[in-house]
Amino acid sequence: MAELTRPRPARGTHSASRAGSPADGGTRLPTVGPGVPGHVLSHASGGRDQWSDPMETPPADPEQGLLDCLGEVLDPELPISLVDLGLIYAARLDDDGTARIDLTFTATACPCMAFIREDITDRLEQEPWVESVAIREVWDPPWTRDRITERGRRQLGELGVGV
Amino acid sequence: MTGAEALSGGPPAGDPDLTSPGLEGSPDALRAAMGRLLLTLADTKRILGLRYSDWLLGAPAIEAGIAASSMAQDEWGHARLLYATLGDFGEDPRVLEHERDAANWTSLEVLDGPFEDWAQFVGRSLVVDAALAIALEGLKAGLYAPIDGRLAKMLAEEEFHRSLLEAWCTRLASGSTEARGRLGAAITGAFPAALRWVGPGDGPHARLREAGLTSGAPTLRAALVGRVRPFVRSLGLDLPGPASLDDDWDGTRARGAGQPDDDVVERARGDRNRALFVE
Numbered sequence: 388m389a390e391l392t393r394p395r396p397a398r399g400t401h402s403a404s405r406a407g408s409p410a411d412g413g414t415r416l417p418t419v420g421p422g423v424p425g426h427v428l429s430h431a432s433g434g435r436d437q438w439s440d441p442m443e444t445p446p447a448d449p450e451q452g453l454l455d456c457l458g459e460v461l462d463p464e465l466p467i468s469l470v471d472l473g474l475i476y477a478a479r480l481d482d483d484g485t486a487r488i489d490l491t492f493t494a495t496a497c498p499c500m501a502f503i504r505e506d507i508t509d510r511l512e513q514e515p516w517v518e519s520v521a522i523r524e525v526w527d528p529p530w531t532r533d534r535i536t537e538r539g540r541r542q543l544g545e546l547g548v549g550v
Numbered sequence: 551m552t553g554a555e556a557l558s559g560g561p562p563a564g565d566p567d568l569t570s571p572g573l574e575g576s577p578d579a580l581r582a583a584m585g586r587l588l589l590t591l592a593d594t595k596r597i598l599g600l601r602y603s604d605w606l607l608g609a610p611a612i613e614a615g616i617a618a619s620s621m622a623q624d625e626w627g628h629a630r631l632l633y634a635t636l637g638d639f640g641e642d643p644r645v646l647e648h649e650r651d652a653a654n655w656t657s658l659e660v661l662d663g664p665f666e667d668w669a670q671f672v673g674r675s676l677v678v679d680a681a682l683a684i685a686l687e688g689l690k691a692g693l694y695a696p697i698d699g700r701l702a703k704m705l706a707e708e709e710f711h712r713s714l715l716e717a718w719c720t721r722l723a724s725g726s727t728e729a730r731g732r733l734g735a736a737i738t739g740a741f742p743a744a745l746r747w748v749g750p751g752d753g754p755h756a757r758l759r760e761a762g763l764t765s766g767a768p769t770l771r772a773a774l775v776g777r778v779r780p781f782v783r784s785l786g787l788d789l790p791g792p793a794s795l796d797d798d799w800d801g802t803r804a805r806g807a808g809q810p811d812d813d814v815v816e817r818a819r820g821d822r823n824r825a826l827f828v829e
Contacts, residue, residue, distance in 0.1 A: 495703055496627025526631070529703035 433506025434461035434468075438513065445516035449480035453488070453511065460510045463499040467542050469507070473534025476525055484518030486511045489525045580761055583754035584694060585639035587764065589646065590656040590747075590804045591685060592632035596647075596818050597657040597810055598678060599625030604664055605671050617714050618671075624707045631700045638696060648824070652815040658747050659806040660740040664814075669729060672718040673736025677778060679715060681744040683708045684773045688748075688765035716781060723785035734787045741778070742793040743806055748774050752801050 431437075438459050446452025457478065458470045469475055469490075477489035488507060492500060508520040532550050535543070540550055602622035609615040633643045658678060665671040683705060690701045722733040749755070751767030759766040765773075779789050798807035809815075816822070 494624065494627060495631060495700075495707060496623035498623075525699065526703040527699040529706050531706075 432463065432502055433510065434459065435506065435509065438510055441513050441515055449516075450478050452514075452516075453478035453480060453486055456510050456514060457488070457507065460506050463502045463506075465543065465548065466546060467535075467539040469503065471536045471539030471542065473530060473536065473539070474503070480517070484516060486517045486520045488520065488522050490522050491525050491530045493530050495526070579754070580757050580763075581639055583757045584763060585636060585641065586656070586754055586802075586804050587685075587689075587758065588632050588635055588639075588697070589641075590658075591682065592629045592636070592646075593655050593657040594661065594678070594682060595625040595632065596629040597655070597661045597814055598675070598682075599623070599629065600814050600817055601661055601665055601671075602675070605668070608668075609671075610668055614668075614714075614718065621711050621714070624711065628704045628707070631704070635696045648819045648827075650815075650819070652809045652812055654803070655810050655815060655818075656803040656805055657810055658743065659808050660743050662808050662810045664811075667732060668718075669722055669732035670736045672715050672722065673733045674740040675711070676715045676719055676781075677737060677740040677744045679708060679711050680777050681748040681774055683712070684748050684770055684777065685764075687773070688770050689763070691762075691765055694763055719781075719785060723787065730787075733785075737778075737782060737787065738790045741789050745771055745774055746799070747805060750799070750804055752799070752804075754801070754804070 442452065446455070454470055454475065457475055458468045460469050461467065462469055462472050462474070465472060472493070474491055474493070475488065476491055477487075479487050481487060488511075490503070490507065492503070497503075504522055507522060511517045511520045535550055543550055599622040602618045602625065605618045606615050606622070609618055633647050636643050636646060658681070660674055660678060665674060686701055686705055686708070689697050690705070719733060719737075722729045724730075749767030749770035755764070755767060758764045764770075775789070782789055800807060810818075820827070
């Protein structure tokens with residue numbers, strides 16, 4: 388199956404490429420309710436105006452570190468993270484700093500595939516311990532709404548989206 | 551050795567058809583047969599998506615047009631996944647998708663022209679979608695991993711198409727005499743070609759079956775009849791009897807004679823946007 392690998396750009400060249408960010412004078416948005424993070428109001432691709440700063444030290448558990456980062460990346464259409472939407476099937480870090488992500492989509496013709504790949508890559512490449520990102524597109528098992536996490540369901544529910 | 555292993559080029563020990571020298575039954579022939587099947591599936595889905603898209607704003611109800619839009623997207627998503635596998639067979643997916651003449655497209659012939667009305671949309675699509683699903687399910691029984699990993703998602707999406715098409719068939723069949731007549735004509739007009747297409751039973755398909763990569767032609771044909779006939783009969787309609795179409799079978803393209811119209815192929819290839827392609 389095709390695996391897309393993109394070389395790492397220079398640090399600091401990829402932030403908020405399609406919207407304003409705190410660094411550009413944007414403002415972090417307030418929490419809108421219990422369990423609903425402020426970034427659900429973000430209009431920046433992937434919620435990047437609300438992404439955390441890079442970790443100061445590499446995570447003790449690289450897989451969890453990758454998932455924590457991806458937990459900040461919003462789906463372009465639903466205001467929850469790719470992790471809570473259940474699109475991330477695997478995340479691991481090679482010894483050479485390559486972050487390998489198994490990614491699925493809600494539909495075979497998802498119109499946001501390119502955005503999602505770009506948002507994942509940009510978020511992970513913020514981290515000094517990630518040298519490059521390799522995304523593998525997977526379809527087995529197929530995504531269904533059952534893969535949305537409890538937190539994701541709660542966030543969607545509070546925004547009036549039933550799943 | 552599995553069919554998938556045979557496709558990888560390893561020695562197909564234990565299968566006399568595959569170890570025999572020469573083109574017949576060789577791994578190369580098996581790969582060619584699988585490539586033909588996948589291209590036929592991809593082309594049919596690509597053209598079907600365009601036929602769906604013709605009705606986004608012409609359906610009897612706006613909700614039906616929205617459904618047609620989603621179905622069109624699904625078919626193109628499936629085509630994308632299928633074309634991508636053809637790189638494993640020595641083909642350039644970009645050339646296949648964007649540079650072939652209409653005469654070399656392998657889509658099912660009942661899609662060569664546009665759906666003339668909504669009855670043709672639902673009647674022909676009921677048959678073609680069923681044939682596509684049966685062909686995919688036939689592959690599911692096989693062992694070609696790149697396809698196996700994509701089938702479940704495609705089949706899940708096809709189930710939504712089936713629900714919509716059956717609902718509209720039911721609605722038209724219970725409507726006016728004219729609506730019922732047009733629906734019946736659309737179904738019976740499409741079925742013989744779909745039946746032959748789903749289970750061609752020629753040499754390449756036989757090689758796939760022998761290698762365990764797909765179900766046999768009789769099984770696939772029976773599955774299509776078993777899926778469509780009970781529903782059609784529940785509408786008070788029926789399928790046509792067996793028809794001999796062998797005279798115009800094109801084994802290279804795994805379809806009947808003719809070709810999709812130039813307009814739809816130009817749209818499928820993206821001719822007008824060729825200068826705008828980006829990597």
